[in-house]
Amino acid sequence: MEEVAFLLRPREGWVIDGTVGMGGHAEAILERSGDDVRLLGLDVDPAALAQAGERLGRFGDRARLVRASFRDVAPTARAASVDRAHAILLDLGISSYQLEESRRGFSFQGDEPLDMRLDPDGPTTAADLLNGLAEAELADLLHEYGDEPHARRIARAIVRRRPLRTTADLVAAVRGAVPRHAWPRRIHVATRTFQAIRMAVNDEPAALHQALRDAPGLLAEGGRLGVISFHSGEDRIVKRTFRALVPAGFAEVEPSPLSPGDDEVRANPRARSAKLRVVERLR
Numbered sequence: 589m590e591e592v593a594f595l596l597r598p599r600e601g602w603v604i605d606g607t608v609g610m611g612g613h614a615e616a617i618l619e620r621s622g623d624d625v626r627l628l629g630l631d632v633d634p635a636a637l638a639q640a641g642e643r644l645g646r647f648g649d650r651a652r653l654v655r656a657s658f659r660d661v662a663p664t665a666r667a668a669s670v671d672r673a674h675a676i677l678l679d680l681g682i683s684s685y686q687l688e689e690s691r692r693g694f695s696f697q698g699d700e701p702l703d704m705r706l707d708p709d710g711p712t713t714a715a716d717l718l719n720g721l722a723e724a725e726l727a728d729l730l731h732e733y734g735d736e737p738h739a740r741r742i743a744r745a746i747v748r749r750r751p752l753r754t755t756a757d758l759v760a761a762v763r764g765a766v767p768r769h770a771w772p773r774r775i776h777v778a779t780r781t782f783q784a785i786r787m788a789v790n791d792e793p794a795a796l797h798q799a800l801r802d803a804p805g806l807l808a809e810g811g812r813l814g815v816i817s818f819h820s821g822e823d824r825i826v827k828r829t830f831r832a833l834v835p836a837g838f839a840e841v842e843p844s845p846l847s848p849g850d851d852e853v854r855a856n857p858r859a860r861s862a863k864l865r866v867v868e869r870l871r
């Protein structure tokens with residue numbers, strides 16, 4: 589939080605928070621800047637926007653919230669008459685509210701419907717994919733989005749257990765598929781599967797690619813784009829995009845990538861795999 593607020597530190601103009609969530613980063617940025625800085629916050633989840641709205645209400649018209657995907661960051665900024673941004677932030681993944689309280693099946697703890705849509709009006713649920721994809725497609729998805737070493741076994745177990753109705757069904761399929769001695773030590777055996785299915789349900793890699801194509805062009809001179817990712821595949825996309833921007837007049841802001849310190853991980857264990865990369869538009 590501190591590093592984001594410090595590294596993005598806008599002195600004036602617009603900040604676009606493409607993943608405003610519960611408004612934590614947005615609040616930190618607005619608190620540390622003057623009245624000349626305004627923030628446009630995007631999220632696809634209306635429940636998140638309601639929470640951000642409460643938290644940011646005290647900033648009055650310095651904070652504007654829009655229900656939109658960051659894949660549409662360019663048209664959304666245009667519609668809000670934001671021509672140039674001095675800072676753009678993408679904090680990828682899901683919020684602790686979505687994980688723990690939304691009851692949309694993001695967590696492998698508990699027993700919830702297999703939904704996993706961040707946008708409750710999205711076209712595809714986790715149940716649609718788990719019960720509808722061919723076994724090979726499921727295996728590819730678990731491998732590609734989850735880095736899951738047991739993707740084929742898990743895909744086979746899911747297909748055998750159909751129809752899956754709740755998160756407990758999915759956890760049972762994964763537990764049955766991976767031999768006990770091969771369970772990861774630091775994370776739950778179903779962590780990677782849940783992450784992969786969530787990313788597919790929300791088409792997350794495609795949205796990230798589109799946002800990374802459009803966001804740099806929205807930056808003012810000296811403006812910075814920061815992306816926090818939680819997964820090696822996403823970080824790879826960010827790293828490659830940022831490197832490719834260097835010849836076009838951008839510079840990576842070091843140290844890059846930045847990981848949370850021990851204190852932050854102790855206070856917020858879910859931050860342990862976070863990586864922050866920041867790029868600045870020089871001209």
Ligand SMILES: C[S@@+](CC[C@H](N)C(=O)[O-])C[C@H]1O[C@@H](n2cnc3c(N)ncnc32)[C@H](O)[C@@H]1O
Pocket residue numbers: 606607608609610611612613614630631632633636656657658659679680681682683706790795
């Ligand atoms: C890790 S949380 C952000 C937390 C936020 N930075 C805070 O401090 O409270 C990620 C948020 O991004 C949202 N999100 C995910 N994909 C999105 C997309 N394509 N467009 C807009 N918001 C998205 C999620 O709904 C979630 O609220």
